[in-house]
Amino acid sequence: MTHPTAxxxxxxxxxxxxxxxxxxxxxxxxxxxxxxxVAAGLLGYFVIVRQHAFAAHALAHIGFPGATGAVLIGxxxxxxxxxxxxxxxxxxxxxxxxxxxxxxxxxxxLAFATGLGVLFxxxxxxxxSAVTNVLFGNLLAISTDQLVTFGxxxxxxxxxxxxxxxxLVFASVNPEVxxxxxxxxxxxxxxxxxxxxxxxxxxxxxxxxxxxFGLVVTPAAAALAITARPVMVAVLSTGFGIVCVLVGLLLxxxxxxxxxxxxxxxxFLIWLASILVWRDHHRGEVPTxxx
Amino acid sequence: MADDPTHHEHDHEHVVVPGPPPAxxxxxxxxxxxxxxxxxxxxxxxxxxxxxxxxxxxxVIGPNGSGKTTLLQVVLGLLPVSAGSVSVLGETPHxxxxxxxxxxxxxxxxxxxxxxxxxxVGLGLTGGRWGIGRASADDRRxxxxxxxxxxxxTFADQRMSTLSGGQQQRVAIAQALVSKPDLLLLDEPLxxxxxxxxxxxxxxxxxxxxxxEMTVLVxxxxxxxxxxxxxxxxxxxxxxxxxAPIGDVVDEQLLTHLYGTRIRVVHTPQGDMFTRSGR
Numbered sequence: 175m176t177h178p179t180a181x182x183x184x185x186x187x188x189x190x191x192x193x194x195x196x197x198x199x200x201x202x203x204x205x206x207x208x209x210x211x212v213a214a215g216l217l218g219y220f221v222i223v224r225q226h227a228f229a230a231h232a233l234a235h236i237g238f239p240g241a242t243g244a245v246l247i248g249x250x251x252x253x254x255x256x257x258x259x260x261x262x263x264x265x266x267x268x269x270x271x272x273x274x275x276x277x278x279x280x281x282x283x284l285a286f287a288t289g290l291g292v293l294f295x296x297x298x299x300x301x302x303s304a305v306t307n308v309l310f311g312n313l314l315a316i317s318t319d320q321l322v323t324f325g326x327x328x329x330x331x332x333x334x335x336x337x338x339x340x341x342l343v344f345a346s347v348n349p350e351v352x353x354x355x356x357x358x359x360x361x362x363x364x365x366x367x368x369x370x371x372x373x374x375x376x377x378x379x380x381x382x383x384x385x386x387f388g389l390v391v392t393p394a395a396a397a398l399a400i401t402a403r404p405v406m407v408a409v410l411s412t413g414f415g416i417v418c419v420l421v422g423l424l425l426x427x428x429x430x431x432x433x434x435x436x437x438x439x440x441x442f443l444i445w446l447a448s449i450l451v452w453r454d455h456h457r458g459e460v461p462t463x464x465x
Numbered sequence: 466m467a468d469d470p471t472h473h474e475h476d477h478e479h480v481v482v483p484g485p486p487p488a489x490x491x492x493x494x495x496x497x498x499x500x501x502x503x504x505x506x507x508x509x510x511x512x513x514x515x516x517x518x519x520x521x522x523x524x525v526i527g528p529n530g531s532g533k534t535t536l537l538q539v540v541l542g543l544l545p546v547s548a549g550s551v552s553v554l555g556e557t558p559h560x561x562x563x564x565x566x567x568x569x570x571x572x573x574x575x576x577x578x579x580x581x582x583x584x585x586v587g588l589g590l591t592g593g594r595w596g597i598g599r600a601s602a603d604d605r606r607x608x609x610x611x612x613x614x615x616x617x618x619t620f621a622d623q624r625m626s627t628l629s630g631g632q633q634q635r636v637a638i639a640q641a642l643v644s645k646p647d648l649l650l651l652d653e654p655l656x657x658x659x660x661x662x663x664x665x666x667x668x669x670x671x672x673x674x675x676x677x678e679m680t681v682l683v684x685x686x687x688x689x690x691x692x693x694x695x696x697x698x699x700x701x702x703x704x705x706x707x708x709a710p711i712g713d714v715v716d717e718q719l720l721t722h723l724y725g726t727r728i729r730v731v732h733t734p735q736g737d738m739f740t741r742s743g744r
Contacts, residue, residue: 223579336597344592347580350569351640354541356561357593402581402624 185430194427199314203433206316207419209324210376210389213331215412217373218394219404220366223346227391228280229266229367233374234386235284236262238291241308241378246298251308252323255378258287259371267367311382311434313423320379327372334369338362343404380419381434388438389415396441396448414444492555494519494648494680495540497706499549502535509535510701513549515708517682517697519647522674523708524691525684527701528724533684534570536699536706537650540682541567554647561593566641570652570684572633578626582636585625586612589640611643612636615669631662638669649673652684655691663690670694688715689739715740 194200221230237259244254295305307315316324335342344352345359346366353359373390381389397410422437493516501511509532517523525533538544539551542558551557554564566589587608591600600608612618615635620628625636634654641649651670655663671694674681682699685691698714700707702723714720720728726742733739 219579337595339597340588340592340594344588347585348572348588348592348640350572351567351589352592354543354560354565354567354569355563355589355593398579402579403584404580407579 188428188430191428195424199316200423200427202316202318202321203313203423204420206321206324206376207313207380207423207433207437208416209321209328210373210380211393211415211419212412213324213328213373214377214390215393215415216331216335216408217366217369218391218411219398219407220342220346221370221391222394222398223343224366226366226370227387228277229263230370230374230390231387232266232280232284233259233262233371234378234383236287237374237378238308238383239287239294242291242294242298242304245304246294250319251304251379252320252375255375256372259374260368263367263371264364267364307382308378309382309384310432311378311380311385313380313419313433313437316379324376327376331369331372334365338365339404342366381437385434385438388441389418392438392441392445393418396445399445399448399452414441418444491519492552493517494521494554495682496552497549498551500539500546500551500706501548502532502539502544503547504535504544508547508704510704510706511548513706515699515706517680517699517708519680520674520678521696522670522681522694523683523697523699524688524695525682525699525701526686526688526723531701531704532706533701534652536701537567537652537682537684540648540650541565563644564647566644566646566649568634568637568641568649568651568654570656572637578624581622581624582617582628582632582639583608583612583621585636586617586621586639586643589643608643611639615639615642629662630658631665634658634662634666635669638666638673642673647679649679649681651682653686654683655685655687660690667691667694688720692739 188194221227237255240254240256240258241251242254243258244251291305291308298304303312306312341352341357342362342365344355345357345362349359374386377386377389393411393414394407396414397407400410401407418437418440422433422440425431425436426433495515495517497513497515500513502509525536527533535544539546540553540558542553542560542562553562556562587600587604590604590607609618609621612621615638617632617635617639620632625633628636638649638651638654641651654666654670658666667690670681670683670691673679674694674696683691688698692711692715695711697708697710700709700714700719700723702719715730717728717730720730720740724742728740728742730740
């Protein structure tokens with residue numbers, strides 16, 4: 175049996191952390207992480223109000239074969255992820271909420287998608303760590319090309335939300351009334367799903383398929399525990415996401431920890447603090463927001 | 466502010482003043498001419514010929530599945546008639562008609578904790594607007610005035626999930642009223658409310674009708690809470706919609722036929738009237 179100190183040798187305070195933290199790859203990681211935190215923070219309120227948290231989780235899994243398939247045929251991972259998540263999002267969007275509500279059908283499709291990802295990965299010899307990167311994220315390996323794509327996605331999301339924000343809130347909160355008032359509820363639903371797919375495409379590359387919830391849903395849930403004003407929720411959840419990413423990268427450099435782990439741990443702690451501190455502030459509403 | 470003697474807590478009571486009789490000038494609120502509605506090839510109701518005058522407070526009654534909600538969808542322009550014609554406030558129904566306010570069924574069940582009462586009412590005014598920008602001062606004042614008119618100002622900053630069923634229904638009605646509609650449609654607004662809250666909502670509806678020219682259509686299962694304020698009833702009987710002034714509807718034979726179970730109309734010595742099922 176290996177001695178504990180041998181196992182733990184790599185984790186611990188790193189005296190050279192200022193060098194690591196100021197390295198070029200760390201700057202790319204910070205920029206990429208912040209872009210994703212902003213995009214996720216802007217969309218998070220809608221994900222929760224539209225009760226699409228599980229759909230977000232499902233789309234991350236649907237993206238998995240897209241990512242491993244991209245590695246297999248030698249195209250950018252972002253492209254593979256985007257194609258699969260957008261296709262999945264449109265399918266869920268066109269089927270209405272019924273698909274997301276069907277746990278058994280969704281779970282079965284998720285298992286199938288994940289299995290497909292495993293197959294694609296077994297067929298490739300190029301990059302053995304591709305699966306690990308997709309499942310758990312690899313913020314430290316973000317390339318300049320990825321940063322440009324992230325920047326365009328986030329900018330596009332900001333522009334689209336600036337135009338549709340109010341009708342989208344109406345359609346999300348009061349779909350029947352919004353429909354009667356002439357708001358294009360279904361079209362907005364499709365716009366939202368595509369936006370969600372692109373946010374997930376980015377977030378998978380930062381924290382990975384399995385930890386995605388912590389960056390896309392949890393900051394918004396924490397913000398919603400504090401305030402119910404949509405603009406404030408967007409500001410707070412974006413802020414929480416940025417704190418998670420930047421502090422996460424700093425701690426990861428200082429203690430040689432996986433960034434994904436530190437990021438979702440901070441996100442979890444912020445969420446826990448929010449629901450505990452604000453639980454009595456507006457009694458009776460926090461449990462439903464998480465469910 | 467607390468010291469300000471003119472600043473009173475808003476009270477929840479609404480004095481019910483008998484309103485003016487239904488206005489007869491201008492186009493009727495709703496007119497059906499030989500109207501039929503089908504859904505998925507199945508006829509829901511047919512041969513509807515009726516005229517509901519403006520300023521009415523009308524209950525829409527009928528057994529389960531008789532097409533009450535369908536009727537509201539036709540009026541809202543969400544569902545076309547398969548035969549005949551419909552006119553709402555003088556026009557063919559069209560989706561997004563700003564002259565119609567709508568409170569759907571189970572309104573409150575679908576709204577979680579993610580929205581404050583005030584913001585929800587604001588959406589009734591600005592929810593269809595594209596682009597960014599804060600609501601104007603005029604808009605915010607109108608939201609405030611509407612919240613006050615339904616007695617919802619004291620809990621306007623609370624989240625919907627923290628409100629009682631009666632309070633939630635007031636907010637829902639405020640959202641429909643904030644755009645100053647001429648026709649207000651409510652689908653089962655009294656469902657899942659206790660008697661006190663039912664009475665408060667009924668008094669609110671009567672106050673709304675008595676105040677102006679608004680026509681109010683209420684889908685309800687139980688006639689009793691509404692009997693004292695109704696001016697008419699739209700009843701769906703044997704697959705046909707009919708309209709009658711309220712005095713003609715509260716008839717034991719008609720109600721018994723309508724509900725398919727024996728209904729009795731009881732008059733109390735105090736002058737109240739209510740219906741009950743059974744012998």
